[in-house]
Amino acid sequence: MNSFVLLSICLPVFNRKNEILKFLNSIDFFDNIELIIVDDGSTQNIVELFNKDNKYKFKFKYIKTKNRGRSSAIYDAIRSSSGEYIMIMDSDDYFLPNGIQEIINEIKNNSFIKCFVFGTEILKNGRKIINRPPNSICTNLIKLRADYNVQGDLKEIVKKNFILKCLYEKSYEYRFTPTSLIWSKLSELVACHTVDKCVAVKTYNEKGISALISQVKFENAGAFCDLFRINMNSNLYNSFSFRLKSKVQYYRYLFSSNRIEKITFSNILVFVVGYLLYQTDKIRFKNKKRAH
Incomplete structure (x- = not known):
């Protein structure tokens, strides 16, 4: 296993053991990646998924905290990562086949770019929505939403040294803070490069936060x-x-x-x-x- 970490995948979790298992099984590329799991006080035995048979071939770090909410879990995951680039996933997300490979290839071919934006497939109320940004636009994350009218969930991949500067300083004060706070702050620092390929699936759980x-x-x-x-x-x-x-x-x-x-x-x-x-x-x- 290559010790160099190009991409850290940050995953805040609270229970949802079956969804997490689906997410883990969707990881089909293992070189240069690590998974940072922050367990926000789950009552289910989440760590068992990683200890069982040691079947996962990628690097991972499991951190258990008291239940404080998604906000601090994302903050802790990013701070604990060691990759050159960071991406955030939720426990009910999962990768499309070759999705991680697409991300890694894009990073390696464009190492001067500090922020990438990929599309997602959104599953909601039994419908699948293909949500992709316009291709090869160099803009900022606020303008992408405001002037290009790109809506819905996307997947942002950002250089760690920049995302660290944009973490919300009140992450421990609130149980939930919008990830958009990071992206709006980041817009002041770097441009983003859009890629009109879907790399992950975003599911909306009727019992989840989104509902x-x-x-x-x-x-x-x-x-x-x-x-x-x-x-x-x-x-x-x-x-x-x-x-x-x-x-x-x-x-x-x-x-x-x-x-x-x-x-x-x-x-x-x-x-x-x-x-x-x-x-x-x-x-x-x-x-x-x-x-x-």
């Missing part, structure tokens, strides 16, 4: 407030509608996180819309059991 995302945002409002503040103030894109939506969402989660800010006359309308959305969230979620 309860509105409630999750309400419960972790401060992190989303920080995300939308970055996005609405960024000069890295042109889209008026994206900026307007970011402002509305910023005020929505500003109220939820109990922060105070002076409101300018030009922002009164988005302030009011954000406040109304906050009140709707408050009615929907205030007395509900925590989403995660």
Whole structure:
């Protein structure tokens, strides 16, 4: 096994043993990679998957922590990695055949590039959606979403020395923080190169975080407030509608996180819309059991 690690795959997990097994079995390329698993206090015996028969041919590091949420698990995984490049996967994701090989080849052929963006196949409500970015665009991750209108889950592969500079400093304060916070910060530092190939499958579990995302945002409002503040103030894109939506969402989660800010006359309308959305969230979620 080659000791040099080109790609670290960071995997935060909490239970979902069957899904994790499917993910592990989808890894069909072993050279120059490592898997960093941060077990966020699972009640299932996740480590058994790795100890059994020692059947996996790739390097891996298993870290067990108390249950603090996905946010700190991703933070710990990235900090514990040793690869030149980093990618984040979720426990209900898995790789397409030759997906890792595609990533490794792209990195080796373009070693000067600091951030790659690949497509995913999304499985949701029995439907498969092919979600690929436009090919060979050099842009930034905010502009890709705002001006190129690329939506849905993608797979970002980023040089470790840059992603370390963009980790959310409040990762331990919230159980869930949007990965987009990392990507929005990263946009200030490096350009990304798009590749219109799908390398992984993203599944939406009806009991997962994605199914309860509105409630999750309400419960972790401060992190989303920080995300939308970055996005609405960024000069890295042109889209008026994206900026307007970011402002509305910023005020929505500003109220939820109990922060105070002076409101300018030009922002009164988005302030009011954000406040109304906050009140709707408050009615929907205030007395509900925590989403995660």
